Amino acid sequence: MSNEKHHIVPYRVYALVLVALLALTFASIGIVSIELGKYTVAAALIFATIKSFLVLTYFMHLKYDKPYIKAMVAFVFAIFFVVIVITFLDYLYRT
Amino acid sequence: MHKEQAANMSNYLTYQGKYKGLLGWITSTDHKRIGLLYLYSILTMFSVGVLLGLAMKLELLAPGKTIMDAQTYNSTFTVHGVIMIFMVVVPGLPAVFGNFLMPIMIGAKDVAFPKLNLLSWYLYVAGVFLVLAALFFGNGAPDTGWTFYAPYSFKTGTNLLPAVFGAFVLGFSSILTGLNFLVTIHRMRCPGMKWTKLPLFVWTLYGTAWIQLLATPVVGITLVLIALERLFGVGVFDPALGGDPILYQHLFWIYSHPAVYIMILPAMGAISEIIPTFAQKQVFGYKAIIASTMAIAFVGYLVWGHHMFTAGMSGTAQYYFSLLTFIVAIPSAIKVFNWISTMYKGSINVQTPLYWAASFIFVFMIGGLSGLVLGALATDVHVHDTAFVVAHFHYIVFGGTGFAFMAAIHYWFPKIYGRMYDKGWANAGWLVFFIGFLALYTPMFYLGMMGMPRRYYDYMKEFQGGNILSTFGSWILATGLVIIIVNLVKSARHGTPAEMDPWHSKTLEWQVSSPPSVENFDEIPEIAENDGPYNYK
Numbered sequence: 311m312s313n314e315k316h317h318i319v320p321y322r323v324y325a326l327v328l329v330a331l332l333a334l335t336f337a338s339i340g341i342v343s344i345e346l347g348k349y350t351v352a353a354a355l356i357f358a359t360i361k362s363f364l365v366l367t368y369f370m371h372l373k374y375d376k377p378y379i380k381a382m383v384a385f386v387f388a389i390f391f392v393v394i395v396i397t398f399l400d401y402l403y404r405t
Numbered sequence: 406m407h408k409e410q411a412a413n414m415s416n417y418l419t420y421q422g423k424y425k426g427l428l429g430w431i432t433s434t435d436h437k438r439i440g441l442l443y444l445y446s447i448l449t450m451f452s453v454g455v456l457l458g459l460a461m462k463l464e465l466l467a468p469g470k471t472i473m474d475a476q477t478y479n480s481t482f483t484v485h486g487v488i489m490i491f492m493v494v495v496p497g498l499p500a501v502f503g504n505f506l507m508p509i510m511i512g513a514k515d516v517a518f519p520k521l522n523l524l525s526w527y528l529y530v531a532g533v534f535l536v537l538a539a540l541f542f543g544n545g546a547p548d549t550g551w552t553f554y555a556p557y558s559f560k561t562g563t564n565l566l567p568a569v570f571g572a573f574v575l576g577f578s579s580i581l582t583g584l585n586f587l588v589t590i591h592r593m594r595c596p597g598m599k600w601t602k603l604p605l606f607v608w609t610l611y612g613t614a615w616i617q618l619l620a621t622p623v624v625g626i627t628l629v630l631i632a633l634e635r636l637f638g639v640g641v642f643d644p645a646l647g648g649d650p651i652l653y654q655h656l657f658w659i660y661s662h663p664a665v666y667i668m669i670l671p672a673m674g675a676i677s678e679i680i681p682t683f684a685q686k687q688v689f690g691y692k693a694i695i696a697s698t699m700a701i702a703f704v705g706y707l708v709w710g711h712h713m714f715t716a717g718m719s720g721t722a723q724y725y726f727s728l729l730t731f732i733v734a735i736p737s738a739i740k741v742f743n744w745i746s747t748m749y750k751g752s753i754n755v756q757t758p759l760y761w762a763a764s765f766i767f768v769f770m771i772g773g774l775s776g777l778v779l780g781a782l783a784t785d786v787h788v789h790d791t792a793f794v795v796a797h798f799h800y801i802v803f804g805g806t807g808f809a810f811m812a813a814i815h816y817w818f819p820k821i822y823g824r825m826y827d828k829g830w831a832n833a834g835w836l837v838f839f840i841g842f843l844a845l846y847t848p849m850f851y852l853g854m855m856g857m858p859r860r861y862y863d864y865m866k867e868f869q870g871g872n873i874l875s876t877f878g879s880w881i882l883a884t885g886l887v888i889i890i891v892n893l894v895k896s897a898r899h900g901t902p903a904e905m906d907p908w909h910s911k912t913l914e915w916q917v918s919s920p921p922s923v924e925n926f927d928e929i930p931e932i933a934e935n936d937g938p939y940n941y942k
Contacts, residue, residue, distance in 0.1 A: 386619060389706055396707060396725065397655050403719035 317374035327368045334361050416823065416920045434519035437921060440505030441821070442526050443496060448890075450492040450533060455883065457485040462845070462879040465872045468864055478862035479548035480563070484540060486551025487568060491575045492533055494806045495664055498671035499617070500529070500582055502813050503610045505821060507586065509914040509921060510604045510938075512595025512930045517588040521581055528578035535571030539564045550860065552661070555642035555653035559634040566632055573628045576621045579667070583617025586610055597932030604912045604938040605688065608695050609674025612702035616663045616670075620706070624660030627653065651716055658709035666705040668802060670698060672809030673740055676762050679816050680744050681939045682910040683759040684751025688939045690743040697736035697743075704733045711780050715789045723782055730780035737773055741766060756908070757831040761812030764839050768808060772800030775850065790860075793853025796846045804842065811835070811889065818893065819903030823920040826896035834892060838885025844878025912938045 338357035346353055367373045372383060417437045424432055430442060461481055464471045473481065504522065508515055516522050540546045543564030549557040553572075558565060590611050594603070603611075631653075633639045640646025642653040681688040688694065710718060710726030744766060753759070775797040778784045788794065819825050848871035853859075857868045864872065906915040917925055 389619060389703075392707065393659060396710070396722070397659075399725055400651070400655070400710070400719045400722035403721035404717075405719070 317371075319368065319371070319374070323368060327364050330364060331361055415922050416918065417923050418823070418920050420923045432523075434515070434523050435923060436504050436508050436516050436519065436522060437821075439522050439526055440501050440503075443500040443504060443529070446526070446530060446533070447493055447497060447501060450488050454485055454488040454493060455886065457481050457488070459879055459883060461485065462876045464862055465864070466876045467872075468866055468869060470862070473862065475862050476545075476548065479860070480546035482860060483547050483550055484536075487536055487547075487572065489802075490551055490664075491572050492529075492536070494668045494802055495575075495579060496529060496582070497668065497806055497810055498675060498813060499586070499610055499613055499667070500525075501810075502606075502675065502817065503582070503586060503613075503671060506817065506914050507607055507610055508589060508593070509917060509925050510607050510912055511590065511593060512598055512913055512926065512932070513589065513593040514924045514926065514929070516585050517593055518585050522585055525578045525581040525585070528574055528581065532571045532573075532575035532578060535567050535574060537571075539566075539568035539571065542567070552657060553628070553631060554657075555631070555634070555648075555650040556644075558631050558653075559643060566635065569628045569631055573625050576625045576628075579617045580621045580625075583614040583621070586614040587618060590614070595929050595932065597934070597936070599932075601692070602932055602937055605677035605691070605694055605698075606671070606674035609670040609677070609698050612698045613667050613670045616667050616702055616705070620660045620663040620667075623656060624664075627656040627660070630656075651713065651718060654713045654716055655709070658712045659706075662709035662712065663702075663705050665801070666701055668806045670701060672765070672806045673698070675809045675813040675816070676744060676765055677740070678910075678912065679758045679762045679812055680747050681941065682816075682908050683754050683756060683762070684748045685754065685909065685941045686747055686751035686939075687941055688743065689746035689749075690739075691939065693739055694743050697739040700736040701733065704729060704736070708733050711785075714782060714785045727780055727782050731777065734773065734777060734780075741770060754908075757826075757828055757835060758812050758816035758908075760832060760835045761808055761815060764835070765805065765808040765812060768800050768804030768842065772797060772804050775800065788853050790858055791853035792849040792857045792859055795859050796849035796853060799846045799849075804846070811838075814893065816908070817914070818896070819907050820914055820919050820921070822897045822900070823903055823918075824896055824898075824900030825903045825907065826900055827892055830888060830892040834885050834889035836885075837888060838882055841878050841880070841882025841885050845875050845882050846878070848872070848875045848878075911940055 334357050338354055341353045341357070342350065366383065372380060417435055420435075422429060422433070430438055433439065460472065461478065464473050464478055464481075504516070545563045547553075547561065547563045547565045547568045549561055549563075549565065553565070553569060558569070590603075590607060630639075630641050634642055634648075638646060640648045642648040642650050644650060677688060677694055708726060708729045710722055711730045714723055714726075744762075775793070778788065779794065779797060815826070815831060852868055852871040852875075855868065855871075857864055857871075903919045905917070905919050907919075908915070913930060914921075916930070
């Protein structure tokens with residue numbers, strides 16, 4: 311483990327990501343004041359998705375990790391996606 | 406002689422670090438001591454769960470009130486379920502045998518994060534105390550069933566929140582153990598220990614760890630939603646506030662069905678270690694067992710809806726869940742075929758662990774096949790929420806995980822304590838327990854088919870014969886349990902010293918001293934190209 315090379319991320323990148331996360335948090339609060347009807351939830355989810363992407367990529371170092379780590383994360387998201395789809399098999403077809 | 410004494414002094418049981426006595430144990434980050442801390446904690450809670458189960462069976466000896474009223478019965482089965490599921494069978498094999506053995510089996514000195522490992526045990530204890538607090542404080546013990554179904558969970562006047570929070574904390578313990586095991590198996594295998602040379606018990610722990618890590622947070626957040634519903638009336642599950650009670654069932658079972666595989670996969674792993682050892686034969690279909698383990702772990706995520714066929718789910722979803730439920734039976738059957746084929750033409754050495762392993766296959770098959778009755782839509786409607794379901798899951802969870810736990814403790818006991826148990830009493834304990842098990846749960850299949858509902862303290866006169874047999878069975882089973890526990894406790898103190906490899910096994914834990922030294926290996930072993938965990942001649 312000790313002889314592996316570690317990528318060092320500059321502080322500037324972390325600071326920029328932090329600013330982006332804070333901006334997106336304020337944006338997701340602010341969007342509620344705009345009347346978007348049923349799209350309000352979609353907007354909140356889009357902001358949350360972007361924030362998760364930033365955290366995973368930079369704070370959790372995924373951008374610099376080996377492919378098998380990325381594959382594991384992709385696998386987790388695939389399971390999550392399938393579980394959501396299956397749950398909606400109930401809601402979409404319920405009479 | 407001096408060398409032997411020195412080695413004995415440095416074994417993990419006699420080792421003295423900074424602290425002595427109990428403090429030396431509860432501050433130890435040694436994976437073996439943590440495994441035993443889990444063993445003692447889990448056995449304590451198991452004893453409480455068994456006493457509650459015996460009380461329920463005694464209540465059902467005759468129709469009407471026998472020893473408790475309806476409300477007490479509701480609380481008894483709820484607390485029995487919460488204890489047995491969240492505190493016994495979910496942590497059971499991974500936390501005890503996984504912790505103790507997995508690092509040794511992969512040739513490591515400890516798990517990847519030893520302090521996190523100790524924290525997992527503390528979280529387990531904290532969760533236990535929180536659930537126990539629900540029993541002794543507030544407006545009485547929870548009465549919703551261990552599933553905390555909506556709307557019971559936000560309507561009941563009993564002291565539910567500590568129990569729910571306790572289950573939440575226990576979930577964290579499980580997540581951290583899963584994370585620790587995943588990293589350990591990925592990063593700490595000794596040189597030459599390729600994935601295709603891993604013992605099957607380690608493979609099943611690997612599959613289990615993924616489920617612990619990914620599924621447990623779902624139930625965690627669901628339990629938080631219940632708390633929010635009770636405290637602030639947020640209306641996620643309450644139809645009066647626009648919520649959907651079936652959503653609760655979805656979220657709950659998205660975790661709790663994979664949790665069944667958290668319970669059963671390591672059990673299958675233990676059986677996969679025991680059978681080649683006592684057949685002295687290469688395991689049949691090593692790669693097929695690995696593939697079936699990972700298939701169970703994966704498909705097990707996608708079948709949760711079979712718990713909800715009568716709950717009001719859409720027909721489309723029902724067909725889908727029923728189909729996948731039948732598919733998940735295939736990898737389980739593959740394992741059974743592999744175990745039987747391993748024994749075929751082997752040099753069978755009949756010892757106590759093999760009795761437990763063989764009876765595991767027997768009861769697990771009955772449990773599995775009765776599961777198909779519940780997985781088929783038409784028959785499920787008939788037997789849903791009857792004693793048949795109780796019989797089915799006790800055959801799987803107690804017959805599967807419980808028997809495998811017993812097989813594992815009798816298999817690895819000489820390694821853990823460095824002493825051998827009395828084999829005569831161990832065999833007697835198995836026989837009494839096995840007879841008790843069959844007498845206790847088999848009548849419930851019949852009672853359920855005849856229409857006796859579960860979770861009622863009363864029943865119609867026609868059901869009394871089956872219930873009397875079942876209650877007698879519970880007493881026989883308890884007798885067997887007492888024989889087993891007394892024998893093991895006595896042997897741990899006074900048994901004859903065990904050899905390093907009393908069963909002539911090939912996996913790494915049998916190549917170190919009994920009990921193992923503090924750091925397991927003086928030097929990290931290397932696995933040669935033609936070595937393997939089941940290389941029997």
